[in-house]
Amino acid sequence: MKRVFLSDLHLQHIDTPTFSAFVRLLQIESRQVAEIYLLGDLVEMWVGDDDDSDLAALLTKSLKKASEHAAIFLQHGNRDFLFGDEFCEASGITILPDPFLLDDRILLTHGDAFCTDDQAYQEIRSLLRSHQWQQDVLQKPLAERQEMGRQMREQSQQTNANKPTQIMDVNGVAVAQTMQQYGADLLIHGHTHRPGDYLRRGQDTFRRIVLGDWQDCGWLCRQHGESFHLECFSLSRYAAGTPL
Numbered sequence: 702m703k704r705v706f707l708s709d710l711h712l713q714h715i716d717t718p719t720f721s722a723f724v725r726l727l728q729i730e731s732r733q734v735a736e737i738y739l740l741g742d743l744v745e746m747w748v749g750d751d752d753d754s755d756l757a758a759l760l761t762k763s764l765k766k767a768s769e770h771a772a773i774f775l776q777h778g779n780r781d782f783l784f785g786d787e788f789c790e791a792s793g794i795t796i797l798p799d800p801f802l803l804d805d806r807i808l809l810t811h812g813d814a815f816c817t818d819d820q821a822y823q824e825i826r827s828l829l830r831s832h833q834w835q836q837d838v839l840q841k842p843l844a845e846r847q848e849m850g851r852q853m854r855e856q857s858q859q860t861n862a863n864k865p866t867q868i869m870d871v872n873g874v875a876v877a878q879t880m881q882q883y884g885a886d887l888l889i890h891g892h893t894h895r896p897g898d899y900l901r902r903g904q905d906t907f908r909r910i911v912l913g914d915w916q917d918c919g920w921l922c923r924q925h926g927e928s929f930h931l932e933c934f935s936l937s938r939y940a941a942g943t944p945l
Contacts, residue, residue: 730767779892898910
């Protein structure tokens, strides 16, 4: 089995190396692997499937084209939790629950549910992920939702700037308990923007691969059979056509 896993691209504009690199990656990897997994925060802000921006249109088109060659799966992040059925149908992708157990041993998640030390964030997360809140928001006019999204993003950036860095990382106990609950021995997640490949030893030994955000460089985890490898690459060089 050949797969790639990505997260935290935070796409905002089509005229950026990040977006160009992602489109090129879809073109190349969809012909090399069987499955592509997008583990949350694909975009910086998504306020509904009726988004009429250039980003929404080209993102949908690019995913649809790639989905003709490889299966593409998406998990909601804390920026794009309003991706819905209409977007999935138009782009040819499938939304996965969070967490999701793959091959009975690989646990996939965006990762923010593990940041249990940040209690204020977890309270907000519960609200934003609730069906009632989402339905109420989606009934508002698009322009109102776009303004609401901008305000929420600005508030989130300001709040995070004043938080102790350690509470924005995953809680080790929460991770271990969830891995034991699902019987998994490999965890792949994003959200924390702290990429790395970690092995936890002990009574319940498991491997944790953390995907990086696409800011200073691009990140992905590549699976080839039983091998998993974390890769980083220059966004500008890759967007210009330089191989990984």
